[in-house]
Amino acid sequence: MSQATGRRGRIPWWMLVPGGLLMIVVIVVPLLAAVQISLLDLDQYTFREWLSAPFAGLANYTGALRDSSLLHAVWVSLGYSVIVTVVTVPIGVAAAVATHNAFRGRGLVRSVFLIPYVLPAFVVGTIWRIILQPQGIANQLLHGDGLWLNGPRSFWALVLVQAWSSWPLIYLLALAGLQSIDPLLHEAAALDGAGWWAKLRRIVLPLLRGPVALAAVIAFLHDLNAFTLPFVLFGVPAPRDVEVLPVLTYVESFQNFRFGVSAAMAIFSLILVLVPLVGYLRAVRLEKP
Amino acid sequence: MIARRGIAVLAGAVLLTSITACSSDSSSGDGAGKTLNVLVSANSIYPQQQKDWFASVSAKFAEQNGGAKVSFETFASPNDELTKIQTAVLAGQGPDVYSLGTTFTPTAYATGAFVELSADDWGKVGGRDRFLPSTLTLSGPDATHEVGIPFTSRPFVMAYNKDMLAAAGIDKPADTWDGLAAQAKQLTKPGQFGLAVAYGDGFDPWKFIWAMSVQAGNPLVADGKASLSDPVTLKAYQTYLGWLANDKVVDPAAVGWKNAQAIAAFGAGKAAFLPMVSATSKVTLDKSAVAGKYAYAIMPTVPPGQSALPANGKAATSILSGDNLVVAKYSKNKDLAYALIKMLTSAEWQETYYKTFGELPTNAEYAKTLQGDAALAAIVDSSSKAVGTPFSGAWSQVQLALVNVVVQSVPNLAKGKVDDAALQALLAKAQSDAQAALDKAKK
Incomplete structure (x- = not known):
C-alpha cells in the first residue's frame, strides 16, 4: 500500500486528458442532458426550443411511475433478462467445454456456434417473426395454432429468441476462460487419477467461475437494454406481455412525443442497469487484485 | 444501452443547435450552386421508378432555376420519418422540404418548425386555388394557419x-x-x-x-x-x-x-x-x-x-389520406422550395406522378380530367367523400x-x-x- 502511495506522485495524470475529454463528451454531457430533459415539460409543442421548455420538477418521474406502465415494463424486462441469463449460461459453458479439446471439424462447429451472435438483431428479429407467425414454421412443426407474437406466449417467444441470439456470448467468454487454464493442472489431475468428471467439477468449473460470472453480467445487461429485437419481433404498440423498458421509452419519445417522461424513464433504466453494473465492476476489480 | 444512445443523440443535437442557432432566410432568382434537400417516403412498390422520377425532377428543376440542385432523401417507415423530423427540428438543420402523411401534419404543425404559408407564399406555389378544396382540409387548423401543401391523394x-x-x-x-x-x-x-x-x-x-x-x-x-x-x-x-x-x-x-x-x-x-x-x-x-x-x-x-x-x-x-409538402422554417432556400412545390403540384407533374405511382392528384385542373375514368370511379369518389381526421x-x-x-x-x-x-x-x-x-x- 505504501509503495503504491509513494508511486502515485509520479503518475502522469495529464495523459488521461484525451480519454477524459472523450468521456465527458460521450458520456457525461449526454447524461447531464438526459437529467435536464427529465426535469422539463418537453413535448411536440416545446421541443423545437427545448432549452426554454417549462421546468417540470419531478413531475415526469412521478408521472412515469403513476400514469405509465413503467413498473410493469421494469418487471417484464427484469423477468425475461433473468430467465434468458439463467438459460444461456449452462448452454454457453457446455458448448465451450465441448469445443475446447481438438477434434475433427472443431473449427466449423465453433464458427457455426457464432452465427446467432454475429447476425444483427434486426435480422434475427425478422427471421423469427416469420417463423413465429400464426401460419409460420413454428406452429407447423408443433402442429398447433398458438399465438406467439402477442399474448402470454409472446413473453416466452422473446425469451427463446433472445436466448438463441445471446448464448454465444457466454460461450465465447467461457471458451476464453477455458483456454487460460494452465494445461499443467489437467496433467497433474490426470496423474492423480482424476477422470473427466472430476476434472470438470474440481478444476474447470471453479476456474471458470470468474469469466462466466462476468459473461452472465454482460449478457444480463445486454438483455435488459435490448431494443431492436423486441421492437422488430412485436412492433409498436407492444403487446403488454412484452412491453420491455427500452421499447416503452422509445414509444414515449418517438410516438407520444413526451420527451421529458421518456428521459425520466431512461434515468430509471440507468439506475436499474447500475445495480448489476456495480456488481460487474466489483467483479472486474476482484479479478485483478 | 438505449438510454445512453438516446441521450447521446440528444446531446449531439444540442451541439448542432448551438452551431446552427443563427440560420437566416435568403435566396431567390439564381439557384446556381444551391441544393434543395427534400425528404420523401421511400416508394417500396416502385423503387426504380422513384429513382427515375427523382432524376427527372432534379434535371427539370435545375433547368428552370439556374442550376439549383434537388437532392432527395427517403425514409423507410413512419417511425423512421418521425425520427428524422425530430432530429432535424431539434438540430435546426436538415431537409428544406418534407413530404408528410396528412394525419401527421397536425403534429408537425404543433412543433412550430414549419412555415405557415402567407397569401404571398401560396402565390409562390401557384395559388391556393389550384388545389382540390377537400385536399386542403389537413393543411392547417384553419385557412389562415396552413403549413401543408397538398401533394398527392391516396383515399382508401x-x-x-x-x-x-x-x-x-x-x-x-x-x-x-x-x-x-x-x-x-x-x-x-x-x-x-x-x-x-x-x-x-x-x-x-x-x-x-x-x-x-x-x-x-x-x-x-x-x-x-x-x-x-x-x-x-x-x-x-x-x-x-x-x-x-x-x-x-x-x-x-x-x-x-x-x-x-x-x-x-x-x-x-x-x-x-x-x-x-x-x-x-x-x-x-x-x-x-x-x-x-x-x-x-x-x-x-x-x-x-x-x-x-x-x-x-x-x-x-x-380518412383524408395522402401527402402534404411542408417547408422547414430553418430552410435557407425557401423561395427555391416554393418553386419546387409549384412545379410538383402543376397539372403536368401531377399527371406524371399519377401515371408513374398511381397516386391521385391534388391539382384541381388535372383531377378534373380523371373524373371520367371509369376504372378510377370508386377511388375518385372516395377522395371526394373522404373526411379529415381532427386537426x-x-x-x-x-x-x-x-x-x-x-x-x-x-x-x-x-x-x-x-x-x-x-x-x-x-x-x-x-x-x-x-x-x-x-x-x-x-x-
Missing part, C-alpha cells in the same frame, strides 16, 4: 373479387357495414374467407374504428375532448374484431397480419373483400392471381348496427391509443372471442391517454 377504398361475388349471386358490395358482414358470411366457405383484414398492422386498425365512429356521429376528438369510450366506438371495435371472432369471415391467421399480408391473401384468391386499401395496391394485385378479376368500391358509409346514416353521422368513405397536435397519440386497443385485444381474438369487459377497460385506458395528450395540446 375496398377491393372485391368480382368472380366470387358473381358466383354467390351478389351484384354489388354492400353500403352498410352490417350488409358487408352478411355478404362476407355468404362468401366464406372452405378455402375462402369473406374478408381479408390486417389485425396485426400498426396503422390499419385505427382507420376502421375512426370511419365507423365518424359515421355513427362520434368524431373521436372535438374541442379538445376525446370520446374514445363512446358506445358507438365500442360498437366499432366489436364489429371490427367480431368479423374474425363472431362472424368467422376472416382467416384466423390474420391476427398476425400486416397490411401487405392481407393484400397477399386477397391476391391469392383466398378472400372476397379487401377493405382499407389505397390505389397503390393495384400494382400488387395486377400481378397476382386475381388480376383482372377484381374491382374497387367505396367502403360502407353506414355505421354498424344501422341501416341508414344517423342524423349526426358523416358518410366518411375514408390536433395530439392526433398521433390518439391514433396510437386506438391501435393499442386492437393490439391488446389480439390474444382474445386469437381465442375466437371479443371480451366486452376487457374491451371496455382498454377503451377507458385509451380514453384517458388520449385526453391526457389533448390536455397538453392547448399550448
Whole structure:
C-alpha cells in the first residue's frame, strides 16, 4: 500500500486528458442532458426550443411511475433478462467445454456456434417473426395454432429468441476462460487419477467461475437494454406481455412525443442497469487484485 | 444501452443547435450552386421508378432555376420519418422540404418548425386555388394557419373479387357495414374467407374504428375532448374484431397480419373483400392471381348496427389520406422550395406522378380530367367523400391509443372471442391517454 502511495506522485495524470475529454463528451454531457430533459415539460409543442421548455420538477418521474406502465415494463424486462441469463449460461459453458479439446471439424462447429451472435438483431428479429407467425414454421412443426407474437406466449417467444441470439456470448467468454487454464493442472489431475468428471467439477468449473460470472453480467445487461429485437419481433404498440423498458421509452419519445417522461424513464433504466453494473465492476476489480 | 444512445443523440443535437442557432432566410432568382434537400417516403412498390422520377425532377428543376440542385432523401417507415423530423427540428438543420402523411401534419404543425404559408407564399406555389378544396382540409387548423401543401391523394377504398361475388349471386358490395358482414358470411366457405383484414398492422386498425365512429356521429376528438369510450366506438371495435371472432369471415391467421399480408391473401384468391386499401395496391394485385378479376368500391358509409346514416353521422368513405409538402422554417432556400412545390403540384407533374405511382392528384385542373375514368370511379369518389381526421397536435397519440386497443385485444381474438369487459377497460385506458395528450395540446 505504501509503495503504491509513494508511486502515485509520479503518475502522469495529464495523459488521461484525451480519454477524459472523450468521456465527458460521450458520456457525461449526454447524461447531464438526459437529467435536464427529465426535469422539463418537453413535448411536440416545446421541443423545437427545448432549452426554454417549462421546468417540470419531478413531475415526469412521478408521472412515469403513476400514469405509465413503467413498473410493469421494469418487471417484464427484469423477468425475461433473468430467465434468458439463467438459460444461456449452462448452454454457453457446455458448448465451450465441448469445443475446447481438438477434434475433427472443431473449427466449423465453433464458427457455426457464432452465427446467432454475429447476425444483427434486426435480422434475427425478422427471421423469427416469420417463423413465429400464426401460419409460420413454428406452429407447423408443433402442429398447433398458438399465438406467439402477442399474448402470454409472446413473453416466452422473446425469451427463446433472445436466448438463441445471446448464448454465444457466454460461450465465447467461457471458451476464453477455458483456454487460460494452465494445461499443467489437467496433467497433474490426470496423474492423480482424476477422470473427466472430476476434472470438470474440481478444476474447470471453479476456474471458470470468474469469466462466466462476468459473461452472465454482460449478457444480463445486454438483455435488459435490448431494443431492436423486441421492437422488430412485436412492433409498436407492444403487446403488454412484452412491453420491455427500452421499447416503452422509445414509444414515449418517438410516438407520444413526451420527451421529458421518456428521459425520466431512461434515468430509471440507468439506475436499474447500475445495480448489476456495480456488481460487474466489483467483479472486474476482484479479478485483478 | 438505449438510454445512453438516446441521450447521446440528444446531446449531439444540442451541439448542432448551438452551431446552427443563427440560420437566416435568403435566396431567390439564381439557384446556381444551391441544393434543395427534400425528404420523401421511400416508394417500396416502385423503387426504380422513384429513382427515375427523382432524376427527372432534379434535371427539370435545375433547368428552370439556374442550376439549383434537388437532392432527395427517403425514409423507410413512419417511425423512421418521425425520427428524422425530430432530429432535424431539434438540430435546426436538415431537409428544406418534407413530404408528410396528412394525419401527421397536425403534429408537425404543433412543433412550430414549419412555415405557415402567407397569401404571398401560396402565390409562390401557384395559388391556393389550384388545389382540390377537400385536399386542403389537413393543411392547417384553419385557412389562415396552413403549413401543408397538398401533394398527392391516396383515399382508401375496398377491393372485391368480382368472380366470387358473381358466383354467390351478389351484384354489388354492400353500403352498410352490417350488409358487408352478411355478404362476407355468404362468401366464406372452405378455402375462402369473406374478408381479408390486417389485425396485426400498426396503422390499419385505427382507420376502421375512426370511419365507423365518424359515421355513427362520434368524431373521436372535438374541442379538445376525446370520446374514445363512446358506445358507438365500442360498437366499432366489436364489429371490427367480431368479423374474425363472431362472424368467422376472416382467416384466423390474420391476427398476425400486416397490411401487405392481407393484400397477399386477397391476391391469392383466398378472400372476397379487401377493405382499407389505397390505389397503390393495384400494382400488387395486377400481378397476382386475381388480376383482372377484381374491382374497387367505396367502403360502407353506414355505421354498424344501422341501416341508414344517423342524423349526426358523416358518410366518411375514408380518412383524408395522402401527402402534404411542408417547408422547414430553418430552410435557407425557401423561395427555391416554393418553386419546387409549384412545379410538383402543376397539372403536368401531377399527371406524371399519377401515371408513374398511381397516386391521385391534388391539382384541381388535372383531377378534373380523371373524373371520367371509369376504372378510377370508386377511388375518385372516395377522395371526394373522404373526411379529415381532427386537426390536433395530439392526433398521433390518439391514433396510437386506438391501435393499442386492437393490439391488446389480439390474444382474445386469437381465442375466437371479443371480451366486452376487457374491451371496455382498454377503451377507458385509451380514453384517458388520449385526453391526457389533448390536455397538453392547448399550448
